[in-house]
Amino acid sequence: MRFVDEFRDPELGRAVAGEILSLVEPGRHYKLMEVCGGHTHSIYKYGIDDLLPANVELVHGPGCPVCVIPMGRVDDGIAIAHEDGVIFTCFGDMMRVPGSNGSLLDAKAAGADIRMVYSPLDALRIAKQNPDREVVFFAIGFETTAPSTALTLKRARAEHLENFSVMCSHVTIVPPVRALLESPDLRLDGFIGPGHVSTVVGARPFEFIPADYGRPVVISGFEPLDILQSIAMILRQLAAGRCEVENQYKRVVPYEGNLRALEVMAEVFELRPHFEWRGLGFISHSGLKLSEAYADLDAEARFSVPGVRVADPKACQCGEVLKGVIKPWECKVFGTACTPERPIGTCMVSSEGACAAYYNFGRFAREREVV
């Protein structure tokens, strides 16, 4: 595949891995967080971990948009899906995320009409094809997917579609990163910045990380070479005592972001005062809801939802794992009450979450050598 294979060249990969090795200070341990779930996915898919010296540790951050949806919201979605005449639509990987009493996949098996879509526009099409049914789209994701939800809502409004609504669970990237940085026990040396989100928000919103918290950020693409290069760039900053926002993904990410996407988001959404994250708890101004002008398309207003907060199980220590304070195996429920088949916290929900990955890789993951 052209424009793809070039970024997966194993020889170039080895060269960059060699450079990384030369940048590592012997005896020093580096903890770098990749914020975005897409990066975590690439890291596993290509075995990038395996190309790094063991003292360069990648910590998987809070940027998996499906795993951070708390149980209470999954329950709300399921409640709507069970309402008479409702067709409930969502992205495929959201269907497996457990609520307090099963997942959307389980609700589908129990009779709810739940359909997987690839784009909110697919949900809109289903609404047009089924004028006598209420079609709800479970909107999730960071600023990456929020603009497409916003455009879909605008189109629904323009076409006077009355049987379409959105259960908005969009989140924003900066608040959870700030929450992590605020934590007194944080042990991270740098950040691999989220590439997809940055195509929308730009590089500017991450300037606070070096400015206020003294950690370097490199916004990265998603191909294996992108990620390796970004790691090398962070290590180079650390070695030189520099600390700034750099953009490795210049071919896609403009510094100012996508102004039209930001405009449309500002029109359709507004910030919630606070939003709950699985494993991280409530974070101020971290979630989006529909603005006044679009309130009539808000599924949470159209249907009665339980809206009950379901607390994360007390024993779950996802927050600490995400902050890099503890390892997955140090969590009290890891591997016993919390397993990939029956996950409790966000780190186990996604197959790429730190805990699920550790569970699956086990001893094998620990066999890298220390420089």
Place this chain on the structure above:
Amino acid sequence: MAEPAVLSEREQKILGIIETARAKRAKFRDERITMAHGAGGKATQTLIEGLLAPAFASVVLDEMADAGAIEIDGVQLALTTDSYVVKPMRFPGGSIGELAVNGTVNDLAVSGAQPIALSLSLILEEGLSAEDLKLEVEAIARAAREAGVEIVAGDTKVVERGHADGMYVCTTGIGRRDPRARLSPAALRPGDRILLSGSIGEHGTAIMLARGEFELDAEIESDTRPLWTVVDALLDAAGSDLRCMRDATRGGVASVLNELARASSVAMIVREGAVPVRPGVAGAAEILGIDPMYVANEGKLVAFVAPDAAEQALAAMRSVPGCEAAAEIGEVRTEPPGMVLVETSFGGKRVMDQLVGDPLPRIC
């Protein structure tokens, strides 16, 4: 400069717990059947190993082969059965009728049995057009001729509109076990080579695209075909050095490898770059965020062969028309038992786990 990372006592203990849990027979604890139970991954395994196998406890079933071995007065037979519920009924490269023959004869073939005869049950939905039915009956007859089997028994049922997607087809097949075959899922030994009979992911991708849920066009055809000729060639070339075969249907090559790694308590290493994938499939998989290793095939087998016979076996496979792309994709190792590792084309390593749930596309 290097020394291995040292594991703390607690970490050792936790890893031990995980490894014990993995090795345990799966339990069926779900409240309801979900689509995941039909996807060929972990959930399917819990259904089979946790509910069905214990209920029918039998030595033959416990082998967990694609066909059950039976002996009648010294005659060695193999018996298998399968149901076909594919939607849409017709798709590029094949149809439900053709699949119903090939799927079942292939389960016999990879068990080392030459297919002899099939039974056929048709479950028809009220309202199905006679034209569609005729086309499928013809497809079944044609496929049976090509596979060299006779349809010797059958049944028809009609269900109300809405209770079947046009038609469902069930076939049961009987075959004669070949005396050259010494196959068992537990027979794999470290050093054995893993051979694949051709490019992967075509059937599943063709079906996904034919459903029209994604606005993607690609010229991808189902690979449905009977496999006895390939098996015959392999048995000729490798004989008792052929340890085991599987056709990589539901759950794809990844599921086959995982099942057998567990059954033989061995590890496997797969070289991703050696696995043949056609550009159309690779492109669709890339866009949909799906790994072709988990996508269904309907005419590809995975064979495990002792190292000394691997070269001949591969050459024999490649000489069969349609299997020119056959490849050696990896080998059997000792550690860690029950696990399949992949050497990625980029040069890293990762675990290729069993499919958990249905292969759901990722959003990020």
